[in-house]
Amino acid sequence: MTDLILACDFGGTKLSAAVVETAVFSQSNPQWHNHQRRFSPPQATAQTDIATMIDMGRELLAGKRPLTVGISFGGPVDYKTGVVRLSHHVPGWENVPLQDRFEEAFQAPARVDNDANVAALGEWRFGAGRGVADMLYVTVSTGVGGGWILDGRTYRGADGMAGEIGHTVVDPNGPLCLCGKRGCVERLASGPYMAQDVAAARGLPADDVTGKQVAAWAEMGEATAVAILERGAKGLGMGIGNAANLLNPSCVVLGGGVTKSGARWWQLVRQTAQATALPEVQFAILPAALGDDAPLWGAVALAE
Amino acid sequence: MTDLILACDFGGTKLSAAVVETAVFSQSNPQWHNHQRRFSPPQATAQTDIATMIDMGRELLAGKRPLTVGISFGGPVDYKTGVVRLSHHVPGWENVPLQDRFEEAFQAPARVDNDANVAALGEWRFGAGRGVADMLYVTVSTGVGGGWILDGRTYRGADGMAGEIGHTVVDPNGPLCLCGKRGCVERLASGPYMAQDVAAARGLPADDVTGKQVAAWAEMGEATAVAILERGAKGLGMGIGNAANLLNPSCVVLGGGVTKSGARWWQLVRQTAQATALPEVQFAILPAALGDDAPLWGAVALAE
Incomplete structure (x- = not known):
């Protein structure tokens, strides 16, 4: 028997694996024992991705048997049975x-x-949320998703669907979201939607603008980009404030590419969230500490 | 030693107490052993209310000692220490x-x-929410408040403030709430606010209209009352749909006077809540089963 944990992260286009020693759980600055990433090729299927990940795991373990394995999957999963429901990126994942x-x-x-859920667990166990009992994690990226730690453990909801802050409505007169509603947090605050809105307002082809560019243009003071980015920050802040009124977490941790949109974005998110929450509902809004490694560290915590 | 539980409910203007046998926990149709209500007079203070409640308890127990005591309080309480923070109705409750x-x-x-929280627990243990693991209870009355049962137990949040669905924002361009924000669920859906809006729209003195009357006028087809009541139902439904996206409860139980506003009100609440939640987020919206006794039954469960 060894004291190794294998952590695996099936991202949309990227497969990551790491091996850590169980000693990480008592370390203040935990480190990978061994670590690898591979891209999932465009023609990938569930079967090829699984085979690649198992290969990576075997290489990293170098013949040793792990104590436990933790796996993060970029799509809906039945946690109780460990069965993947589907993937929005790679074919063949139905009921695997x-x-x-x-x-x-x-x-x-x-x-x-x-x-x-796994990224939330990672930030809680090893990142920005260490030491609190109640935490909301929100990733603001190509979509807006979330995960809860409540009373010191992952809260998944009746069907594992908890955390969908991206599709809470904060402006019923806002722009139409693919989900069919108006003014969802994701519709206002996610990178691709902000890019789409800036492109439309400036008469550019939609493919020519990215979320990153919106932030860069806003930084330079371009009026349309400023307005769209601020609307997104306020929408996200209102969604966070609503969630805080409902659950009263100690802190909210924000990760994902859109959180790199600068100081003004953070200020607006924080201001709006605090103004939306009741005065007695106090919470900190913190940047994620683990970046893209949050699901991998979370997979370690999942295997704990 | 006896097998009696004393349950007490400090409402805003009403004091209720009951004694039950511990056998109620295994009964399918539990009943009070003994039961009393008294009104809290206008000149009441914390001290007089406590003395009255202790009197009632002693009478009901008739010299026997209870196994445990459960208490519902109509205001903020520190659950861990059992200290009342304050009352919005009766003076002298600070830090009791x-x-x-x-x-x-x-x-x-x-x-x-x-x-x-206690009413949520009552509905979960003895009422409409029996048998589910994850439930949101919402009371729609002079205010709009809520309580959570998550993973089979009361969830209170970091500072005991969880459940404030009444002050989640569902329309940032909506009418101004006393809390300083626009379009809170409580501003749209509570009885007194709906009455105020109907009175204003019809040019009547605010004191001449009650929430009950709004429902009665809407039932008769009076256009202003219909519009205000429907706006309230939709606002509440959106708040519930948002909460369901965030926490994915199995059911939402609605209590309070406004829930007696008729079939059309219920239909709109349900439709809007389901349209706001993602298709994968399924939940039932059920009427509370215990009515005004929910906090008293909850106090029994609290003492369990």
Whole structure:
């Protein structure tokens, strides 16, 4: 028996794996023992991605058997059975028993959860949310998703759907979202939607603008980009304030590319969230500490 | 030693107490052993209300000592210490150690929580929410408040403030709420605010209209009342849909006077809530089963 944990992260286009020693749980500055990333090629399927990940795990373990395996999956998962429901990025993931596949491959108990829950767990156990009992994690990126730690453990909801802050409505007269509603947090605050709105307002082809560019243009004072980015920050802030009124978490941790939009963006998110929450509902809004590694560290915590 | 539980409910203007046998926990149709209500007079203070409640408890117990005491309080309470923070209705409640006072008076362990949490617990243990793990309880009355049961237990949040669905914003361009924000659920859906809006629209003195009348006028087809009541139902439905996206409860239980506003009101609340939640987020919206007794039954469950 070894004291190694295998952590795996099935991202949309990227596969990551790491091996850590169980000693990380008592370290103040935990480090990977061994670590690898590979891109999931455009023609990837569930089967090729699983085979690649198992390969990476075997290489990293170098013949040793792990104590446990933790897996983050970028799509809906049934946590209790460890079965993936589907992927929006890679074909063939419908009803794949991912937990069973990894338990067989590594002869060790495995746990699987969706990336939002796992990233929340990672930030809580190893990142910005260390030491609190109640935390909301929100990723603001191509979409807006979230995960909860409540009373010191992952809260998943009745069907594992908890954390969908991206599709809470903060402006019923706002722009139309693909989900069919108006003024969802994701419609206002996600990178691609902000890019689409700036492109439309400036008469540019939609493909010519990215969320990153919106932030860069806003930084330079371009009026349309400023307005769209500020609307997004306020929408996100209102969604966070509403969530805080409902659950009263100690802190809210924000990750994802859009959080790199500068000081003004952070200020507006914080101001709006605090103005939306009741005065007695106090919370800190903190930047994620683990960046893209949050799901991988969360997978370690999942396997704890 | 007896097998009696004393349950107490400090409402805004009404004091209720009941004694039940511990056998109620295994009964399918539990009943009071003994039961009393008294009105809290206009000149009441914390001290007179406590004395009245202790009197009622002693009468009901008829010399027997209870096994435990559960207390619902209509205002903010520190659950861990059992200390009342304040009352918005009766003076003198600042920092009153209510749990200690009752433990002394009845020589038995006591538990205190605010009425929203306790009513949620009552509906979950004895009412409409029996058997589910995750439930939101919302009371729609003079205010709009809520309580959570998550993973089979009361969830209170970092500072006991969880459940404030009444002050989540569902329309940032809506009417101004006393809390300083626009378009809070409470501003749109509570009885007094709906009455105020109907009075203003019809040029009537504000005191001449009640929430009950709004519902009665809407029932008769009076256009202003219909519009205001429908706006309230939709605002509440949106708040519930947002909460469901965030927490994915199995059911939402609605209590309070405004829920007696008729079939059309219920239909709009349900439609809007389901349209606001993602298609994968499924939940039932159920009428509370215990009515005004929810906090008293919840106090029994609190003492369990």
